[in-house]
Amino acid sequence: MLKLDNKPLSYDRAFTHAGIQYPANWLRLASLEEKQAIGIIEISDGPEVFWDQRFYWGVDNPKDHALLVKQWVGQARETAGSMLSQTDWYVTRNAETSTSIPQEVLDRRAEIREYSNIKEAAIKATTTTEELAAYVTSPDYSLWSPPVVEETVTINSDTITASAGNDTLIVNDGVSNTATVDAVSFN
Secondary structure (H helix, E strand, O other), X not given: OEEEOOEEEOOOOOEEEOOEEEOOOHHHHOOHHHHXXXXXXXXXXXXXXXXXXXXXXXXXXXXXXXXXXXXXHHHHHHHHHHHHHOOHHHHHHHHHHOOOOOHHHHHHHHHHHHHHHHHHHHHHHOOOHHHHHHHHOOHHHHOXXXXXXXXXXXXXXXXXXXXXXXXXXXXXXXXXXXXXXXXXXXX
């Protein structure tokens, strides 16, 4: 907010100061130095306050918790459905031709359903909009597969890094400081 002689000024409105009439566009066109030269000061309206509009109508004004629970459970189900739809063709092929579905596909589909059920239960377990917002914005809500576990093992000063998430084994020979990458299956 701009003030002159402790009176607020508005952009695009003419004003008078010390007997001089300033046109409506003067505040927009004047430099900071020109404004300060006649005594105009800028006063902060206070700190900007932000709120997550997914959960609140305004500061300290939460949306209806029951409606939000319904919305976020629906969102979790929609996400799971979208992820499952990528492998639905296996199920259709199985129904039409009795071709078996690969076990890793069945495992992943079961995992997606399990994650969806966990998310739905956690959402339904919240009792306030604040609790719901905390859960939905947490990493747990975004997680749809197990975290990648990486382990480093040192054997005779050679370093071996195993990453179970993408079946990769990196071996550093310890002498030439070169690494080789081999695919390994972790069962």
